[in-house]
Amino acid sequence: MNGLVLATGHDGSGIGMSPVSARLVAAAVTKADPPLPLEPFDPRRFGDS
């Protein structure tokens, strides 16, 4: 889906994970290379999407 970037699903760790999540979001918005591989955070990793 073009035009949509996700930053969710951090369970109880959102505050702690927010700095690195912000880097992933910033890379997605500016279309830069992500600082981490994104596969582990793919929303389709559980199957049906």
Place this chain on the structure above:
Amino acid sequence: MRGATLVTGTEVLSLLRRGDRIAGVTTRTGDLEAETVILAGGAWSSPLAATANLRVPVTPRQGMVVVTEPAPFRLRHVLKPIKSDTDMWRFSQPWPPDAPGRPGYDPNLPPGKGMGMAQTVAGNLVIGSTSRFVGLDRAPTLAGIRYVLESACRIAPAIGQLRMLRTWAGFRPYTPDGLPCSAPLRA
């Protein structure tokens, strides 16, 4: 354009979908167009995504919190369960057996484990928490409050002398493997 406009107190009702792209959001006060929409809706991410027929695998995991009157002692640390039974169980299962829609789901399961505690500047203790999959039901239960307080009293019995001021339930945005959903959502 540089800079930003913060629009606070304005609930997003749905994503604005145009064909194969998200073109903005619809709010209570009208549409906002955007080149990029960042969905950071926490436990509400899944219903928001659903307004554009998208699926985000995030489920609300309810937790109850108790606040006491100011305590006549100071905690020197924030107490947090690093490897509670809940975490061990969470990371060892592909999906919790009590998740909504799964076989064996029971909304009346006893509250989960995992105790955490912090203290405000004024001395109030903020104590949590429980773990239940009950959708977006905000109502705390007596069983949950009792569980939180009994857990806290095992660690610090003096808490048993304090009065409870208030309690509430909040929602963590849970995923089955404990990892977030990040990054561009491709169709």
